[in-house]
Amino acid sequence: MAIKLGTPVRQIVPAPVAGIVKDAQYVKETATFQYLVESPDSDGDGQPQTRWFNEDQIETTGEPA
Numbered sequence: 001m002a003i004k005l006g007t008p009v010r011q012i013v014p015a016p017v018a019g020i021v022k023d024a025q026y027v028k029e030t031a032t033f034q035y036l037v038e039s040p041d042s043d044g045d046g047q048p049q050t051r052w053f054n055e056d057q058i059e060t061t062g063e064p065a
Helices: none
Strands: 020-027 030-041 049-054
Touching: none
Parallel strands: none
Antiparallel strands: 020 030, 030 049
16 A cells, blocks of 8 residues: 555554563573563453563663562
8 A cells, every 4th residue: 555645654663561570581692681571461361461571672761669
């Protein structure tokens, strides 16, 4: 589908994950850390979501509770 010139657009990207670090692991092969982040339910099942991130994919937004 072609978009007409002058049409307002925005980039399609997933919503950023915001949550709390629940675990960390050192990856010897890459000499980096990975962090398990728990975020609020986003798929409607009532359970928090968890996902591993490489250290260069996340940044701190505050201090630990």
